[in-house]
Amino acid sequence: MIAQLLVIGTGALTLIVAAVLVAPTLFSEHLTQTGEDSPQVRQHAEEAFASSFAISLGLAMVAALTTAGLVSLFLVRRVADPVVELADAADAVAAGNYAVAVPTGGFGSELSRLSDAFDHMANRLAATDATRTSMLADLAHEVRTPLATLEAYIDGMEDHVVPPDAPSYAVMRDQVARLRRLAGDLKEAAAAEEHALGLVLTPTDPARIVADAVAAARPGYQNKGVDLELELPASCPLVAADAERIHQILANLLDNALRHTPGGGVVTVSIHDGRDEAVTIAITDNGDGIEPDQLDDIFKRFYRADPARAVHNGGGSGLGLTIARAIAEDHRGSLTVASRGAGTGSRFTLTLPTCEPTRRPGN
Structure with a gap:
């Protein structure tokens, strides 16, 4: 406000x-120029002008200063109030209160952009x-179970209840590996x-990636006696992918399909190309299946439909599907699952957007 008064005062003085x-x-x-040369008339006219000029200038200055002051006060309040509210919001965020209300209005697009950016920042910090x-x-x-197992084995060995033999050490190594x-x-x-994985997206042939992944997984499938089938189209569009x-x-x-498909089962990997500018990669098994009410939950951190199976059947950390879906979404794609229930198998579908109409022969 002081700066505004200085500007107004300087303008008035000028x-x-x-x-x-x-x-x-x-x-x-x-x-x-009027030709009037009478000294008395000229003096009277000049005095009249000086008097009326001074009065008019004084009244005009009072009116101008009053108007300018009111306008300045209005503008200062319009500008200062949102800034003060933003400062209060910043203090609240610094104190850990991310649910603070951020002012959305302001004088000018710059303040609106600042408010929007601050609100976005607060939401990201809250998330x-x-x-x-x-x-x-x-x-x-999650760490409670392996730690409890390790503690139980160590206590048992100290009390000579658990023999310090190869099977005991194997269990302990498994728990350490799990941690x-x-x-x-x-x-x-x-x-x-x-969204901090640092993806490097390049035009990529999805058929080649699928073929490589299937080739890497095949030995494990052969050891368990599960048939792994690969179905590739004659041609496939490129995708923007890491x-x-x-x-x-x-x-x-x-790996999930192998764990949940018994020996003698079948897992099929297929690519369906190009409709709606997207490529879909489907992994279908005839294994355990998933209950319909658990289809969304399996992508949550540490969620397991059968915790006992995860512990006793070589389960993972419970984070694999969470990571997989996040990676898919960072590709502007999606990862979904469908199943009719226990014992009916499941189908995971990875969808990736195509990056150009060029098509490559499938492998």
């Missing part, structure tokens, strides 16, 4: 000086904090959910 210097001289010149809190709670729950895998997956899940990350998704889906 106006007065300019008027005093210019107006009398102009009046005198115009009076001379990050919620993710951190939830992940810490999940982590505390190590959990730590790695947890770090990647956090990066995936924060090939390594898409391979990671497919490896996780193939």
